[in-house]
Amino acid sequence: MEKDQRKPSTSKARREGNRKMKGTLSQSSMNFSRKYIEDDNYEVREEGKGMLVLEEGGSKVDDLAEKFQCLTLHKRDTPKRVIVLILGEEFFSEKHGLWRHEQKSRAARLEKQLKARWELEELIDEQVNRFNVHYNHAMLPAQLKDIPQLLMPNWAPPYELAAKAWLGDWRPSAILELVRRLFFSSSSSSSSFSDSNEELLSLLIHDTRIEETVLDEEMAEIQATCILHLPFVPAKIQSDTASLACVQSEFKKIERVITKAQKLRFKTLESVLKKVLSQTDAAEFLVAFEGIQDAVHQFAVNKTLRKGPVTVPLKVSGSK
Amino acid sequence: MLKAVGLFGRKKTTRPFKDYYTDWFNTLNNSLLPLLRSSMDDAFLPQLSIHVEMIHSHFQSYYEALDLAASDDVTQLLYPDWRNSLEKPFLWLGDFHPYLFTNLLRSFLDDGDENEDDDDGFGDLGNGECSESYELFDRPWHLVMAWKNPSKILMNRVEQIECGLRLMVPALVARARDAQMVFIESLAKNWVECDGGNKEAAKAVVAEPMEAQMDEVVSVFLDANRLRRSVISEIIGAANVYQAALFLEGLSQFLVGFKDSELLGEFQRCKTPLSRQTRLAI
Numbered sequence: 333m334e335k336d337q338r339k340p341s342t343s344k345a346r347r348e349g350n351r352k353m354k355g356t357l358s359q360s361s362m363n364f365s366r367k368y369i370e371d372d373n374y375e376v377r378e379e380g381k382g383m384l385v386l387e388e389g390g391s392k393v394d395d396l397a398e399k400f401q402c403l404t405l406h407k408r409d410t411p412k413r414v415i416v417l418i419l420g421e422e423f424f425s426e427k428h429g430l431w432r433h434e435q436k437s438r439a440a441r442l443e444k445q446l447k448a449r450w451e452l453e454e455l456i457d458e459q460v461n462r463f464n465v466h467y468n469h470a471m472l473p474a475q476l477k478d479i480p481q482l483l484m485p486n487w488a489p490p491y492e493l494a495a496k497a498w499l500g501d502w503r504p505s506a507i508l509e510l511v512r513r514l515f516f517s518s519s520s521s522s523s524s525f526s527d528s529n530e531e532l533l534s535l536l537i538h539d540t541r542i543e544e545t546v547l548d549e550e551m552a553e554i555q556a557t558c559i560l561h562l563p564f565v566p567a568k569i570q571s572d573t574a575s576l577a578c579v580q581s582e583f584k585k586i587e588r589v590i591t592k593a594q595k596l597r598f599k600t601l602e603s604v605l606k607k608v609l610s611q612t613d614a615a616e617f618l619v620a621f622e623g624i625q626d627a628v629h630q631f632a633v634n635k636t637l638r639k640g641p642v643t644v645p646l647k648v649s650g651s652k
Numbered sequence: 653m654l655k656a657v658g659l660f661g662r663k664k665t666t667r668p669f670k671d672y673y674t675d676w677f678n679t680l681n682n683s684l685l686p687l688l689r690s691s692m693d694d695a696f697l698p699q700l701s702i703h704v705e706m707i708h709s710h711f712q713s714y715y716e717a718l719d720l721a722a723s724d725d726v727t728q729l730l731y732p733d734w735r736n737s738l739e740k741p742f743l744w745l746g747d748f749h750p751y752l753f754t755n756l757l758r759s760f761l762d763d764g765d766e767n768e769d770d771d772d773g774f775g776d777l778g779n780g781e782c783s784e785s786y787e788l789f790d791r792p793w794h795l796v797m798a799w800k801n802p803s804k805i806l807m808n809r810v811e812q813i814e815c816g817l818r819l820m821v822p823a824l825v826a827r828a829r830d831a832q833m834v835f836i837e838s839l840a841k842n843w844v845e846c847d848g849g850n851k852e853a854a855k856a857v858v859a860e861p862m863e864a865q866m867d868e869v870v871s872v873f874l875d876a877n878r879l880r881r882s883v884i885s886e887i888i889g890a891a892n893v894y895q896a897a898l899f900l901e902g903l904s905q906f907l908v909g910f911k912d913s914e915l916l917g918e919f920q921r922c923k924t925p926l927s928r929q930t931r932l933a934i
Contacts, residue, residue: 476922480740490727494869495835495862503829506836513840541829548825555744556751560759564909565902576918579738586741587926624843627854631862642728643666644721648713 449611456614460602467598471501473587476580482590491632498544499551499593504600505544507621508537511604514620515613533608536600543596551589558582669721670734676714677907684710685904692897695792701893707900708888715881718747719874726870738919739910745828745876750821753883754814756902760799760895761810798894809890813883820879827872835865 473479483500484493496506516530559565561582563575605614684707691700721729730746742748838861846853884903888896909915 474925474927476919476924476926477737478926480737484731484740486733490725490731491862493731494727495865496832498829498832503832505829506832509833509836510840513837514844517841517844544829545822545825552744552749552751552821552825555742555749556755558742559752559756559902559906562906562909563915564906564912565756565759572914572918575912575915576922579915579919580922580924583741584926620843623854624839627858628839628862631855631858635862639725641668641670642721642725644669644672644717644724645666647665648672648717648720 452611452615456605456611456618459618460605463598463601467501467594467601471594472591476583479583479586479590483586488629489632489636491635492629495628495632499547499590501594502597503544504596505537505540507597507600507604508533508540510621510624511608511617512537514617515609529608536603536608540596540600547589547593547596550592551586554582554585554589666724669717669724669729669732672717672721673714673732673734676710676717677911680707680710680904681908681911685901685908688897688901688904692795692901693791695794697893700897704888704893704896704900707904708884708896711884711900711903712881715747715877718877722870722873722877726866726873729873730869736910736916738916745824745873747877747880750817750876750879750883753880753887753903754810754817756906757810757887757899760898760902761802761807763799794894795898798892798898802895806890806895809886813886817879817883820875824872824876824879827868827875831865831868831872834868835861837861838864 471482473482485500488497493500496502498504498506512530512533516533561578563578604617609617684703688700688703688707691703694700718729732740732743732746735743839858842857842861843854846857887899891899
């Protein structure tokens with residue numbers, strides 16, 4: 333007992349508190365009191381980490397120390413039966429104290445991880461917003477000459493465009509296919525996905541393909557009927573101003589297709605990042621997506637440089 | 653020295669497609685189209701037949717050249733930098749959409765019987781009709797009447813061509829898409845295996861799937877050209893000389909129209925925001 337008294341720990345205070353209760357409080361109120369004291373301890377420890385107000389918990393510890401002084405004086409009066417009980421209690425309460433301590437430090441570590449997760453979520457949201465700004469605002473044609481630039485961009489070599497592009501940028505269903513292959517294929521190591529996510533992805537691929545086909549057809553319709561509307565065929569030749577107006581009206585139709593295509597691209601990426609993939613996988617996907625884009629681009633640049641301009645045999649007729 | 657000669661000799665067997673196209677276009681614009689027009693005005697049938705055939709085989713040779721160049725690098729043909737800003741948006745798999753040829757044909761047919769039936773969407777273009785009449789009045793009677801009462805055989809042929817296109821065009825689009833999907837599939841597989849992080853490894857990851865994809869892209873491109881080529885041939889085959897002459901004149905003029913430097917200049921200079929252009933265009 334004397335040994336115990338020298339331990340200046342909060343668990344000591346609690347043990348003393350318990351003893352005091354045995355001596356001074358009725359048996360029926362014991363459980364409540366113990367709980368109360370445990371709560372006090374908790375507050376003191378938390379305060380030590382700078383998370384709670386010191387005053388209340390601190391003053392309670394002082395109270396307990398005072399009460400302990402009183403208790404030691406009456407120690408000899410305690411019946412033997414109760415001492416045995418107290419020893420058992422002591423053993424468990426020490427265990428309990430360690431348990432609480434461990435739980436708290438685990439909670440703190442978890443909290444740290446949660447914070448990291450919130451940061452990750454923020455980063456992903458930020459990226460989604462960037463995609464939104466990019467596809468739904470920045471990369472929309474504003475003037476006539478933007479349209480050919482967006483459909484056949486000169487910042488991407490033909491090799492890159494042929495490999496992945498649809499109406500000038502990533503084919504949305506190809507992005508989804510990439511997600512499926514990277515995260516849902518059996519060979520993939522990080523398959524922490526539920527079947528429902530995979531189903532959602534399949535549905536998304538199905539719907540996106542339909543939307544692509546609709547836009548393909550819309551674009552083909554413009555390309556197929558432009559000969560009727562552009563002012564080039566003898567029957568349609570007009571004054572210069574009227575000619576430009578015809579061109580504008582055709583380009584306006586194409587602008588609508590490009591706008592819808594960009595919207596689809598954004599919608600696809602947003603669904604992947606917010607619905608299909610878990611947060612960690614979304615982050616992992618963004619890293620892989622960037623790496624893959626870069627690898628494809630670099631390869632295409634080198635390939636184009638090495639290849640030089642496309643050639644045709646001299647013997648082809650009709651060139652002279 | 654010998655090596656240099658060897659290189660020089662090898663170089664001489666090919667030329668950039670861009671140069672080929674420039675020559676091809678100039679031939680069309682500067683000699684074949686004027687020849688066709690003059691023989692159309694003369695309406696001297698044997699000469700007209702010859703010029704129709706010349707311009708037709710000129711188009712055929714262009715598609716032949718595209719096919720040959722495809723084995724060199726199909727990607728540059730799909731995204732040709734020798735086409736100007738006006739043309740680029742209207743290219744489908746590297747050249748005009750096959751429906752464009754049948755639509756041109758339909759426009760003649762519809763103009764031909766527009767007195768009887770004017771509710772099929774072309775009448776509302778309005779603007780063109782005036783100039784068309786002027787031009788037609790200046791032309792020989794055979795040409796003016798070429799598309800009036802087209803033969804049943806021609807009409808059936810046109811319907812067959814269109815029917816074929818309705819089947820083939822979506823199939824080609826699907827194949828082009830699937831080629832990209834196969835690329836993505838094997839790219840992703842390689843990426844997972846090499847763990848992506850390493851830059852050098854990443855390059856190797858891309859190379860093989862991309863090369864494999866290009867074989868299918870070439871095949872799709874060749875089939876698209878075959879389709880374009882055969883549509884033109886079938887139209888010429890089913891039409892009489894006057895009809896064929898008008899069709900090829902229209903097609904050539906369409907190509908030439910894209911190169912109109914004044915229009916191109918106005919196009920490049922046009923600063924009107926697209927959002928405001930619908931109203932202006934109407």
